Structure formats: structure tokens, C-alpha cells
Amino acid sequence: MALEIFDQTKAETFAMRMLNIINNGALALMISIGHRTKLFDTLAELSPSTSQQIADAAGLNERYVREWLGAMVTGNFVEYNPQEKTYYLPREHAAFLTRLAPADNIAPFTQFISVxxxxxxxxxxxxxxxxxxxxxxxxxxxxxxxxxxxxxxxxxxxxxxxxxxxxxxxxxxxxxxxxxxxxxxxxxxxxxxxxxxxxxxxxxxxxxxxxxxxxxxxxxxxxxxxxxxxxxxxxxxxxxxxxxxxxxxxxxxxxxxxxxxxxxxxxxxxxxxxxxxxxxxxxxxxxxxxxxxxxxxxxxxxxxxxxxxxxxxxxxxxxxxxxxxxxxxxxxxxxxxxxxxxxxxxxxxxxxxxxxx
The missing domain is CATH 3.40.50.150 (Vaccinia Virus protein VP39)
Known part of the structure; x- marks a missing residue:
């Protein structure tokens, strides 16, 4: 029986997929938090804002909001301006993340992951x-x-x-x-x-x-x-x-x-x-x-x-x-x-x- 050849490209592709799964799993938890705290709804109504301005508008703790925003920025959900240190939720993303568009809002389903x-x-x-x-x-x-x-x-x-x-x-x-x-x-x-x-x-x-x-x-x-x-x-x-x-x-x-x-x-x-x-x-x-x-x-x-x-x-x-x-x-x-x-x-x-x- 011939030895099966190890496909290095296939292995590396799968490894990248595993990293994506880990990141996406983490993002699912953070999306759930963003939905439950109404952070997405708050962001959708704000122009580019600092983490303190966002926290104040949502009535939340700034330190937690800032760390959450870090996940949202690196996950490509929220846009970040490093010069102004402001955050912005694009309308195209808000359409699937907020209560303003209930028929298309996918965010509530991420709650099942944490539950x-x-x-x-x-x-x-x-x-x-x-x-x-x-x-x-x-x-x-x-x-x-x-x-x-x-x-x-x-x-x-x-x-x-x-x-x-x-x-x-x-x-x-x-x-x-x-x-x-x-x-x-x-x-x-x-x-x-x-x-x-x-x-x-x-x-x-x-x-x-x-x-x-x-x-x-x-x-x-x-x-x-x-x-x-x-x-x-x-x-x-x-x-x-x-x-x-x-x-x-x-x-x-x-x-x-x-x-x-x-x-x-x-x-x-x-x-x-x-x-x-x-x-x-x-x-x-x-x-x-x-x-x-x-x-x-x-x-x-x-x-x-x-x-x-x-x-x-x-x-x-x-x-x-x-x-x-x-x-x-x-x-x-x-x-x-x-x-x-x-x-x-x-x-x-x-x-x-x-x-x-």
C-alpha cells in the first residue's frame, strides 16, 4: 500500500481556516454582547465618535466599551480613525446588526453561542x-x-x-x-x-x-x-x-x-x-x-x-x-x-x- 502524500498547501489552508474559526467564534460572543448592550444600535445613530462618547451615549463603562471596540475594529465590523481616535459603524454593516432593521438583523442569533x-x-x-x-x-x-x-x-x-x-x-x-x-x-x-x-x-x-x-x-x-x-x-x-x-x-x-x-x-x-x-x-x-x-x-x-x-x-x-x-x-x-x-x-x-x- 503506497504511503499517502502529505499535501502541505492543503494543510496550511486548513490551519488558516482553524484560525478564522477561532476569531469568528470570539466575534460571535462580542456580537452577542454588542446586541444585548445595544452598542450596535447606539453606534448606528452616531457620527464618528470616541470610545468615551460611545460609552456615554450607551450608558456603559468606557473601559469595557473600548475593549469591545478593539474586537469590532480588528474584526472589520467597525471603522477606526487612528488620528482622531474615533469609531464608526458603516450603514452597510448596521443593516444586519441593529434593531432598526429587525427583519435583517443577524446579531440576535449569535446569543445562541454563549447560551x-x-x-x-x-x-x-x-x-x-x-x-x-x-x-x-x-x-x-x-x-x-x-x-x-x-x-x-x-x-x-x-x-x-x-x-x-x-x-x-x-x-x-x-x-x-x-x-x-x-x-x-x-x-x-x-x-x-x-x-x-x-x-x-x-x-x-x-x-x-x-x-x-x-x-x-x-x-x-x-x-x-x-x-x-x-x-x-x-x-x-x-x-x-x-x-x-x-x-x-x-x-x-x-x-x-x-x-x-x-x-x-x-x-x-x-x-x-x-x-x-x-x-x-x-x-x-x-x-x-x-x-x-x-x-x-x-x-x-x-x-x-x-x-x-x-x-x-x-x-x-x-x-x-x-x-x-x-x-x-x-x-x-x-x-x-x-x-x-x-x-x-x-x-x-x-x-x-x-x-x-
């Missing part, structure tokens, strides 16, 4: 021993997910998502019964309840914290056509009670997604509609080679979606369960005809639309 980092030790233990890490171990996860959902789902509900289903907006205006399974902090459902006062809305989620947040928001908005309950989606056993059931990024991390889908089928009235939003992916990794954020999604899957399911003794499907597996499981639950749609502005979600016969 997942808090459970790295437990995940390493799972690699050795199996099992999983439960929801309770994740600090801020529901908060970050709510912000994610607000951008990808809530903001798109009225203009993009509801029109995917012919006649749905009109039905909601007239008045129907709606259930959101795995409703999280309830932002999507509360918005629907506000938009359609003649319809009746119910939200279920396993997290007491998320349900408390959802209920508080509903009360603050004066919504009387909505209720939230702490409930395991695998245990509710309602029969032909709802005209529309939705799940937004909620099925794949269930312990028993097969049971959840069966419960959803049973809870729908005849001709009732099930709308499932989930991650756009193929079931086989080979189908995800060109996916623009596949490494990111597999990481979230490994360090959250899959492991929280396994922690509950579940199937551990993970976020990247893919279209093929999703359609198979929907069919097994009784949904024989499934339409899959995508939104032009949303690169990482699929919308599954099916009706109970």
Missing part, C-alpha cells in the same frame, strides 16, 4: 454516558428563542405566513378555535389574538417560565380571547376541539414527537388545518451540504434540541430531522397530504400545511 456554551460540560458528559441535558439547565434560552421567533415568525405572521393558507385570514376574522402547541413565550399567539378578536386562542407549553411570560403579556395587552396553560404536548387528549393548530419550531425537540403529532391530529375538527413551522433541512446529512447555516443548526441540535429530548427519555430527533422524516411522521399521525412551503425572506424554515380529512 449553548453554558452547558458544554454537561454535553461532554453525555458524549461519554449518553442521556441528555434538561430544559432547566439552559439559562436565557426561552428569552433568546422568543427574540428569534419575534423576527422569523411573529413579524411575518400577518403578511407572509397566514396567506400561505387560502381563506385562513377570513376564517380567523369570522371566528375559529386555535391551539398553539409548544407556544413558548406566546408572542405569536398573543399577536394573533390581538389581530383577530372574534377567534379563540389557547397556548400549551411545558415551561412554567414561558407560560408565565405569555400570560403576563396577554394581560398587559388586555386580551380576553386567549388562555395559556402549562401542559406536556404528549399528554393532552382533546378530541375534535380546534379548527386550526399551529406549532412553531416546537415538534423536533419533543420527547415523543410521534405522540404529539397524533394528539394534534385527534384534536383537530374534520377539515381542520395543521400548520407546522420547522427547520428547513434534509433528513440525510448529504442533502445539507449546501445549506448556508447547516453547521450552526447541527450545533444547536446537538447541544439543545436533541439532548433535551433525550433527557426526557425521548426520541432525540434533533433540529435537523429533515423534510423526509417530518413527512413520514405526519403521515403516520394521519395527515396523508402535506404541502411544504417556504418564505422568500426566511432561509432556514419550512412551513408544512396539512388538513384533517
Amino acid at each position: 449553548l456554551g453554558t452547558v458544554e460540560d454537561q454535553i461532554v458528559d453525555c458524549f461519554h454516558k449518553g442521556g441528555g441535558v434538561p430544559y432547566s439547565q439552559y439559562k436565557r434560552f426561552h428569552e433568546v428563542m422568543a427574540e428569534d421567533s419575534n423576527q422569523t415568525v411573529v413579524a411575518a405572521l400577518e403578511e407572509h405566513i397566514l396567506p400561505l393558507i387560502s381563506g385562513l385570514t377570513e376564517a380567523l376574522q369570522q371566528g375559529i378555535d386555535v391551539l398553539d402547541v409548544g407556544c413558548g413565550s406566546g408572542r405569536a399567539l398573543n399577536k394573533l389574538a390581538h389581530l383577530f378578536p372574534n377567534s379563540r386562542f389557547t397556548g400549551y407549553d411545558l415551561s412554567q417560565e414561558a407560560i408565565a411570560t405569555a400570560s403576563t403579556e396577554a394581560q398587559q395587552r388586555g386580551l380576553t380571547n386567549i388562555q395559556f396553560q402549562v401542559k406536556d404536548a404528549a399528554t393532552f387528549d382533546e378530541v375534535e376541539k380546534y379548527d386550526l393548530i399551529t406549532t412553531f419550531d416546537a415538534v423536533h425537540d419533543q420527547a415523543r414527537p410521534d405522540v404529539v403529532l397524533q394528539n394534534i391530529y385527534n384534536a383537530l375538527r374534520p377539515n381542520g388545518i395543521y400548520l407546522m413551522q420547522d427547520i428547513h433541512a434534509s433528513t440525510d446529512v448529504n442533502g445539507n451540504l449546501e445549506h448556508p447555516v447547516a453547521p450552526f443548526l447541527y450545533t444547536i441540535s446537538c447541544m439543545h434540541c436533541m439532548t433535551v429530548s433525550l433527557a426526557a427519555g425521548g426520541m432525540g430527533l434533533g433540529a435537523m430531522w429533515g423534510r423526509e422524516k417530518a413527512v413520514e411522521m405526519l403521515s403516520e399521525a394521519g395527515f396523508t397530504s402535506v404541502e411544504i412551503r417556504q418564505l422568500a425572506h426566511d432561509l432556514h424554515n419550512d412551513y408544512y400545511i396539512t388538513k384533517k380529512k
Whole structure:
């Protein structure tokens, strides 16, 4: 057997890639901090300014702001004038980093890196021993997910998502019964309840914290056509009670997604509609080679979606369960005809639309 030739150019290229990964990983943490402290929002409204001027405008400590700016300058996010010692965020960068452009703001997603980092030790233990890490171990996860959902789902509900289903907006205006399974902090459902006062809305989620947040928001908005309950989606056993059931990024991390889908089928009235939003992916990794954020999604899957399911003794499907597996499981639950749609502005979600016969 001939010895494999060591390709020095290939090795050096890979070494440079590793250095880039280290730098980009560090930048992800700093972008998260910039988002949470609203430093990007502050910079977007300032002309070239010193670190003290930026800190004063943001109400933050100058020494920390200056070090953060060092990362942003060397990472080519912020421009620096060495003569004036001023910093400036170009408008072209601000378009993807600030709350002023919510539909295009990528900065919130970097928060997942730091959130997942808090459970790295437990995940390493799972690699050795199996099992999983439960929801309770994740600090801020529901908060970050709510912000994610607000951008990808809530903001798109009225203009993009509801029109995917012919006649749905009109039905909601007239008045129907709606259930959101795995409703999280309830932002999507509360918005629907506000938009359609003649319809009746119910939200279920396993997290007491998320349900408390959802209920508080509903009360603050004066919504009387909505209720939230702490409930395991695998245990509710309602029969032909709802005209529309939705799940937004909620099925794949269930312990028993097969049971959840069966419960959803049973809870729908005849001709009732099930709308499932989930991650756009193929079931086989080979189908995800060109996916623009596949490494990111597999990481979230490994360090959250899959492991929280396994922690509950579940199937551990993970976020990247893919279209093929999703359609198979929907069919097994009784949904024989499934339409899959995508939104032009949303690169990482699929919308599954099916009706109970």
C-alpha cells in the first residue's frame, strides 16, 4: 500500500481556516454582547465618535466599551480613525446588526453561542454516558428563542405566513378555535389574538417560565380571547376541539414527537388545518451540504434540541430531522397530504400545511 502524500498547501489552508474559526467564534460572543448592550444600535445613530462618547451615549463603562471596540475594529465590523481616535459603524454593516432593521438583523442569533456554551460540560458528559441535558439547565434560552421567533415568525405572521393558507385570514376574522402547541413565550399567539378578536386562542407549553411570560403579556395587552396553560404536548387528549393548530419550531425537540403529532391530529375538527413551522433541512446529512447555516443548526441540535429530548427519555430527533422524516411522521399521525412551503425572506424554515380529512 503506497504511503499517502502529505499535501502541505492543503494543510496550511486548513490551519488558516482553524484560525478564522477561532476569531469568528470570539466575534460571535462580542456580537452577542454588542446586541444585548445595544452598542450596535447606539453606534448606528452616531457620527464618528470616541470610545468615551460611545460609552456615554450607551450608558456603559468606557473601559469595557473600548475593549469591545478593539474586537469590532480588528474584526472589520467597525471603522477606526487612528488620528482622531474615533469609531464608526458603516450603514452597510448596521443593516444586519441593529434593531432598526429587525427583519435583517443577524446579531440576535449569535446569543445562541454563549447560551449553548453554558452547558458544554454537561454535553461532554453525555458524549461519554449518553442521556441528555434538561430544559432547566439552559439559562436565557426561552428569552433568546422568543427574540428569534419575534423576527422569523411573529413579524411575518400577518403578511407572509397566514396567506400561505387560502381563506385562513377570513376564517380567523369570522371566528375559529386555535391551539398553539409548544407556544413558548406566546408572542405569536398573543399577536394573533390581538389581530383577530372574534377567534379563540389557547397556548400549551411545558415551561412554567414561558407560560408565565405569555400570560403576563396577554394581560398587559388586555386580551380576553386567549388562555395559556402549562401542559406536556404528549399528554393532552382533546378530541375534535380546534379548527386550526399551529406549532412553531416546537415538534423536533419533543420527547415523543410521534405522540404529539397524533394528539394534534385527534384534536383537530374534520377539515381542520395543521400548520407546522420547522427547520428547513434534509433528513440525510448529504442533502445539507449546501445549506448556508447547516453547521450552526447541527450545533444547536446537538447541544439543545436533541439532548433535551433525550433527557426526557425521548426520541432525540434533533433540529435537523429533515423534510423526509417530518413527512413520514405526519403521515403516520394521519395527515396523508402535506404541502411544504417556504418564505422568500426566511432561509432556514419550512412551513408544512396539512388538513384533517
